Amino acid sequence: MAITGREAFLGRVRGALSKSAGVPEPDNATHLGLTDEDVSAAASAVRREMSDNADALVDAVAESAATAGWKVRRVASPEDAADVVAQICVDAGVSNVLRSDQDVFNSVPVDAALAAQGITPSVATVGQAAQDVPGLKQAAFDAEVGITGVDYAIAETGTVVLHPREGLSRLVSLAPGRHIAILNRGDVLPSLDELFTLERSDYNAGEIEGSMNLISGPSRTGDIAATIVDGIHGPFEVHLVIVG
Amino acid sequence: MLPKTENFKRGAAETLADPIIQESMEAVYNGFHTNRQSAGAATEGWDDQRDRGRAIKEHTIANLDYYLNMLADNVDANGGNVFFAPDSAAASEYILNLARDRDVKTVIKSKSMVSEEMSLAHEMEAVGIEAVETDLGEYIIQLAGEAPYHIIAPAIHKSQDQVAEMFKETTGVDPGDTPEELTITARGMLRETFQRADMSVTGVNFAVAESGSIVLVTNEGNGRMCTSIPRVHVAVMGMEKIVPSIQDLSMMLRILIRSATGQRISSYVTMVNGPRRDEEEDGPEEFHLVIVDNGRMRLLEDPKLREALYCLRCGACLNACPVYRKVGGHSYGWVYPGPIGAVVSPVLSGLKQGKDLPFASSLCGACKEVCPVRIDIPNMLLHLRNEVAEGPSESRGSGRMERLGWKAWRFGNMKSGRFRRGGKMANFLGRPFARDGMFRRLPPPLSGWTRSRDLPLTTSTPFRDRFKKRRQRGEG
Ligand code: SF4
Numbered sequence: 148m149a150i151t152g153r154e155a156f157l158g159r160v161r162g163a164l165s166k167s168a169g170v171p172e173p174d175n176a177t178h179l180g181l182t183d184e185d186v187s188a189a190a191s192a193v194r195r196e197m198s199d200n201a202d203a204l205v206d207a208v209a210e211s212a213a214t215a216g217w218k219v220r221r222v223a224s225p226e227d228a229a230d231v232v233a234q235i236c237v238d239a240g241v242s243n244v245l246r247s248d249q250d251v252f253n254s255v256p257v258d259a260a261l262a263a264q265g266i267t268p269s270v271a272t273v274g275q276a277a278q279d280v281p282g283l284k285q286a287a288f289d290a291e292v293g294i295t296g297v298d299y300a301i302a303e304t305g306t307v308v309l310h311p312r313e314g315l316s317r318l319v320s321l322a323p324g325r326h327i328a329i330l331n332r333g334d335v336l337p338s339l340d341e342l343f344t345l346e347r348s349d350y351n352a353g354e355i356e357g358s359m360n361l362i363s364g365p366s367r368t369g370d371i372a373a374t375i376v377d378g379i380h381g382p383f384e385v386h387l388v389i390v391g
Numbered sequence: 392m393l394p395k396t397e398n399f400k401r402g403a404a405e406t407l408a409d410p411i412i413q414e415s416m417e418a419v420y421n422g423f424h425t426n427r428q429s430a431g432a433a434t435e436g437w438d439d440q441r442d443r444g445r446a447i448k449e450h451t452i453a454n455l456d457y458y459l460n461m462l463a464d465n466v467d468a469n470g471g472n473v474f475f476a477p478d479s480a481a482a483s484e485y486i487l488n489l490a491r492d493r494d495v496k497t498v499i500k501s502k503s504m505v506s507e508e509m510s511l512a513h514e515m516e517a518v519g520i521e522a523v524e525t526d527l528g529e530y531i532i533q534l535a536g537e538a539p540y541h542i543i544a545p546a547i548h549k550s551q552d553q554v555a556e557m558f559k560e561t562t563g564v565d566p567g568d569t570p571e572e573l574t575i576t577a578r579g580m581l582r583e584t585f586q587r588a589d590m591s592v593t594g595v596n597f598a599v600a601e602s603g604s605i606v607l608v609t610n611e612g613n614g615r616m617c618t619s620i621p622r623v624h625v626a627v628m629g630m631e632k633i634v635p636s637i638q639d640l641s642m643m644l645r646i647l648i649r650s651a652t653g654q655r656i657s658s659y660v661t662m663v664n665g666p667r668r669d670e671e672e673d674g675p676e677e678f679h680l681v682i683v684d685n686g687r688m689r690l691l692e693d694p695k696l697r698e699a700l701y702c703l704r705c706g707a708c709l710n711a712c713p714v715y716r717k718v719g720g721h722s723y724g725w726v727y728p729g730p731i732g733a734v735v736s737p738v739l740s741g742l743k744q745g746k747d748l749p750f751a752s753s754l755c756g757a758c759k760e761v762c763p764v765r766i767d768i769p770n771m772l773l774h775l776r777n778e779v780a781e782g783p784s785e786s787r788g789s790g791r792m793e794r795l796g797w798k799a800w801r802f803g804n805m806k807s808g809r810f811r812r813g814g815k816m817a818n819f820l821g822r823p824f825a826r827d828g829m830f831r832r833l834p835p836p837l838s839g840w841t842r843s844r845d846l847p848l849t850t851s852t853p854f855r856d857r858f859k860k861r862r863q864r865g866e867g
Binding site: 148149150152155156157161162165166169170171176181186211214216272273280283284285303304305306312313314315316321338342344347350355357358359360362363364365366368369370371373374376378381 | 620
C-alpha cells in the first residue's frame with residue numbers, strides 16, 4: 148500500500164545514531180541471522196518433537212491449561228469428546244451455539260451430539276450463519292457458546308493457538324460468553340519458542356495468516372478494586388476438551 | 392496530552408494528603424510487586440532471560456534505521472500502510488484525516504500510551520467522532536476525565552464505590568457494587584460499543600521487522616475486539632517498539648508479561664500481519680501503522696539516555712519505586728509516571744516543563760533492580776539533573792536544597808565505582824523518614840513536595856458528561 152514520511156524520519160534516526168545506512172553486523176542477540184534453511188530445519192525438528200513426545204506434551208498442557216484457567220476434560224475418543232461438548236452446553240442451559248468450520252468437526256461429531264440434546268449449532272461463516280460480515284458479527288455476539296478446534300496448544304503456558312482464516316472467524320472464540328476448544332493429541336508444542344519457530348518457517352514459505360491469537364484462559368480484568376474478575380469482554384468460561 | 396509536568400510538587404502534595412489513595416495503593420502495589428518478584432524468582436534462568444532481552448533491544452536500537460526500514464517494507468508487502476510521524480500532531484492529523492475520509496463514527500481504543508501523548512481521544516471527540524477507551528481501567532478514567540495513573544493499572548486509584556457511582560451516572564441504573572457486578576455492567580456497556588465501532592486505534596507491544604507484524608498483549612480481550620471488528624485498524628507505536636525476528640518474540644513476551652503482572656502469559660496475545668486476507672470470514676479491511684518520534688530522537692541521540700528506548704512499559708519500576716508509591720501516578724503530570732516516566736516525560740515533553748521530574752527519585756536503585764531489560768534509570772536521572780542544573784537560569788527551577796542535594800549526588804558519582812556507595816547513602820539518609828520500607832515523608836532533596844500544597848490536578852471535561860449529552864441527543 149503506502150509508506151509516508153520514511154526518508155526524512157530514517158535520516159533523523161541515522162543522525163541521532165551518528166551512523167550511515169547499512170546492514171548491521173551479525174549479532175547473536177537476535178534470531179534474524181538464521182538462514183531460511185536453519186529455520187525450516189528447526190521447524191521440522193519441532194514437528195518431530197510434537198509427535199515423538201505427544202504423550203508427555205499432552206499431559207503437560209492438561210496441567211498448565213488448568214492453571215491458566217481452562218476447565219480441562221480429557222477423553223479417549225472423538226465420540227466422547229462430542230458428548231462432553233454437548234454436555235457442557237446442556238449444563239450451561241444454553242441453546243444458541245456457534246461453531247467454526249474446521250477439520251476437527253469432521254472427526255469429532257459435535258453436531259450429532261448436540262442434535263441429540265435438541266441443539267442445532269450455527270456455523271460461523273459468512274456463507275452459513277450469515278450472508279455478510281455484519282451478520283456474522285451479530286451471530287457471534289448473540290451466541291452463548293462458541294466452539295472451535297485448536298491449531299496448536301502450548302505446554303509451557305497452557306495456551307490455545309488459533310489462526311483466523313476461511314472457516315474460522317476471529318469472533319467465534321471471542322464474542323460468546325463461553326468458548327469450548329477441542330484439542331487433538333499431537334498438536335501440542337513445548338513452549339513459545341517452538342511456536343514462533345513454526346510461525347517464522349511458515350512466514351518464510353509465504354504461508355502466514357492475517358493474524359494469530361494465543362488464548363490462555365478466560366478474558367480477565369483486575370481493574371476494579373484490584374480484584375481479578377473473569378469475563379470482561381471475551382468469554383468468562385473456557386473449556387479445553389483433549390482427545391486422545 | 393498537554394504536559395502538566397511542572398505541577399509535580401502540587402500533585403505529589405495532594406496525593407500524599409489523600410488517605411484513601413495512600414491506603415488502597417499500598418496494598419495493591421505490594422501485591423503487584425510481590426507477585427512479579429516471586430514470578431521472577433520462580434522463573435528458571437530469569438537473569439539470563441533479562442540479559443537476552445536487553446541484548447535484543449540493544450542491538451535493535453543501535454540499528455534502528457535498518458529495522459524501521461525493514462518493518463515499513465514488510466507492512467507494505469502485507470497490504471498495510473505506514474505513516475512515519477515526526478511528532479504527535481502529525482500522528483493525530485493522519486489518524487483524524489483517515490477517520491474523516493473513511494466516514495468513521497465510532498472509534499474503539501485499546502491501551503496505547505503513545506495515543507495518550509497525542510490526546511487522541513480528546514482530539515476525536517472535538518471533531519465529533521466518538522472515541523471510547525476499551526481497557527476497563529482506561530474506560531473508567533475516561534469516564535472520570537482523568538489521565539492514567541499507572542501503565543498497567545490505569546484506574547488503580549479509584550475505589551469500587553467511586554466506580555459504581557460513575558457507572559450509575561452513565562447508565563442511569565444501579566450497577567451493583569461488587570467488582571463482579573461492576574465488571575458485568577461494564578461488559579454490557581462496552582459490548583454495545585464494540586459492535587458499532589468502525590475504526591480501532593491500538594497500541595503496539597512489539598512490532599516485528601522481518602514480517603511487518605504487530606503484537607498486542609491483553610488480559611481483557613479488548614485488543615482482540617479491536618483487531619476483529621472494525622473496518623479500519625490503526626496501530627500506533629513509539630519508534631523503539633521493534634524486534635528484528637518473529638523468533639525474538641518468545642523471549643520478549645516472557646520478560647514483559649512476567650514483569651507486568653507476574654503471569655506466565657497473559658490471557659491473550661494477538662499477532663496482526665496486516666489487514667484481513669480476502670478469504671477470511673471477518674477482520675479489518677485496512678491496516679495502518681503509525682510510527683511516532685515525538686521527542687524520542689532526543690533519547691536516541693544522547694548515549695546516556697538511549698537505553699530509555701529499551702523500555703517495554705511493563706510498569707515494574709513503578710511498583711518498586713518508593714516515591715511513586717507515595718506520590719502517585721498523576722503527580723508526574725504526563726503520560727509516563729514513575730521512575731521511567733521521570734526520565735522519559737521531561738525529555739519527550741521538553742526538559743523545561745518537567746524539570747522537577749528527574750528529582751522525583753531517591754536513587755535507591757529498586758527500579759533498575761526489577762527492570763526486565765536492566766535499564767539504569769538512576770544513572771539517567773543523575774544525567775538529567777545535571778542538564779537541569781546546567782541549563783539556562785530560568786529552567787533551573789530546583790530550589791537551593793535540591794541543587795545541593797544534586798551536587799552531593801554528583802560528587803558521590805564522579806568517579807566510577809562510587810555509584811553503589813551513593814545509592815547506599817540515599818537509603819541511609821532516607822531511613823529516618825521511612826517505615827516498612829516506605830517513605831512517609833520524603834527525604835531531602837525531595838521534601839519540598841511533601842510540604843507544598845496548592846492546586847489540585849486539573850482535568851478536562853469529564854467524558855461521562857459528554858457521553859450523557861450524546862445520549863440525550865439520542866445518539867448514544
Ligand atoms: S523501565 Fe524497565 S521496569 Fe520500568 S516500565 Fe520500562 S521495562 Fe518496565
